Amino acid sequence: MSESSLPTQAANFIENIIIEDLAVNPDCKIHTRFPPEPNGYLHIGHAKSICLNFGIAKKFNGLCNLRFDDTNPSKEETEYVESIKEDVHWLGFDWADREYYASDYFETLYLLAEELIKNGDAFVCDLDAQQMRETRGSLTVPGVNSPYRDRTPEENLDLFRRMRAGEFPDGSRTLRAKIDMASPNLNMRDPVIYRIMRSTHHRTGDKWCIYPMYDYAHPLSDALESITHSICTLEFEDHRPLYDWFIEKLKDHLPGRPQQIEFARLNITNTVMSKRKLRALVENNLVSGWDDPRMPTISGLRRRGYTPEAIRDFCDRIGVAKSNSTVDVALLEHCIREDLNSKAPRVMAVLRPLKVVLTNYPEGQVEELEAENNPNNPKMGSRKIPFSREIYIDRNDFMEEPPKKFFRLAPGREVRLKHAYIIKCEEVIKNDQGEVIELHCTIDPSTKSGEDNSGKKVKGVLHWVSAAHAVPAEVRLYDHLFLDDQIEAEEEDSTDKDFMTGINPNSLEVLTSCMVEPSLAEGSPGSRYQFMREGYFIIDPDSKPDKIVFNRIVSLRDSWAKIAKTLTQNS
């Protein structure tokens, strides 16, 4: 009798496989793992894998391990394991006490390699890298056997032990699996499973001078942890026969029989995801660092203001399949808007201030107006905002010669100031260059929000701040890093320079003289808001007491922008 019934409804083909496996073996305890190499920062592609692996474990009442695939010390650092752990936790997943390292298994892996040697399934090869390449053959030509392939198990064992003991220089010998140099699958042509490499490991120090290869360490690590479903990306499909080969050869020494399942990695339009390209952006100072708010790294998205909930929702929505695909970045943006719509308090912030003097409003008078914090969520309450004779509105909300369908402010026109009064533009003040520097308007006192009995209907509603009370702020507007929506896919031997020419020159716009409502002075780094009619924003850690810095997480949908665009195209 099973303690509880497990799901029978699959969300994707991997869950389908699991459901079928469970039908055959109902007592199977589903066990997955997220196995990053600690050689860089996690990005949203990793988030897909994290959500998949931890998600499956949760759904099927199983477990998911965090395992660091640290078999190549020349690339790995403790700094990365710390950031990876932080990011996985931030995303909302927990591996409890199951934090493992491939390096924990070095001794076991070594012993299993001796087992392979004793059984005649592995041999020590003296070919160097160059010779190895030359004897591997090609896609169409079989490789040729290594001259060292027929060494006896005794000789191999002796040599392998001396490899470990440090008797030979780096790169002088390898341990290879003895499989088939004529295999059409290049991975099966006597692959290297141990190399000599004197490199200090971030965990084992200088204890080892030989290190196992991924293809050898991964299946065995999975089996040692009793992983049932080892989920990885498509490029490892060709490695599966080798994965299975090691498990089969060593099954008598392994507690588990994992199966490898591959899915397509995530690509997003206008975004690059490969470690090499992300690194190039950082090293060429095209971004401020790995956590630049434009980066698709988890730390970048976090600083940008994305929530873990939104990222998880995104990962749920994109699906899991085997076809290479590029998800529209608009879906990611949809997910964060949807999450923040119910959570973020509405506030008023003027990004490009234009002074407006309300000529019929008494000098020195200040009214405290009531403003709801979220019209979609009354529980979020309300706040007071000061109103006075001089205010700021956004320059984009005024046009001296407005086109059709522009229902904001213009000479002689009326608009409502959100939470306040209807005003009318009476006079436009310009400087010597003919630029508009100030507007003189009049308010209609009978139109106060909540007490309006004027019967007036105006189409435009503007956000504003009281000039005397506003708090200065810096606002950083972010846009996609790349103009080309297929930037990641269109590679073709591209160099760093090639793909970096596709960068969006306007991916960052810094507005330094913004004016925000006084309640925002109470915010702290990490606080998120909706700036009405603008978008969602978060307070950046760069903020100083005298200057708040906001990052735009995402703009609001803007149907006026579309209309305006077609207007300019038609003129």
Place this chain on the structure above:
RNA sequence: AGGGGCGUAGCCAAGUGGUAAGGCAACGGACUUUGACUCCGUCAUUCGUAGGUUCGAACCCUGCCGCCCCUGCCA
């Protein structure tokens, strides 16, 4: 060229022999003191393509086309 995969709408993606889910985008409309949100509606006679099997095919078979991955002592 050998091997391994993948082709369902602009972008993702269900579907596993019984007559094309869902989401994003887009486009109409309602509502609106955010040109937001919300709501309503439209959006694949057809599943890369050509044949075949079948009462019936996106699903099975055959050929063709296209795309991705593989010749690290990286993962």
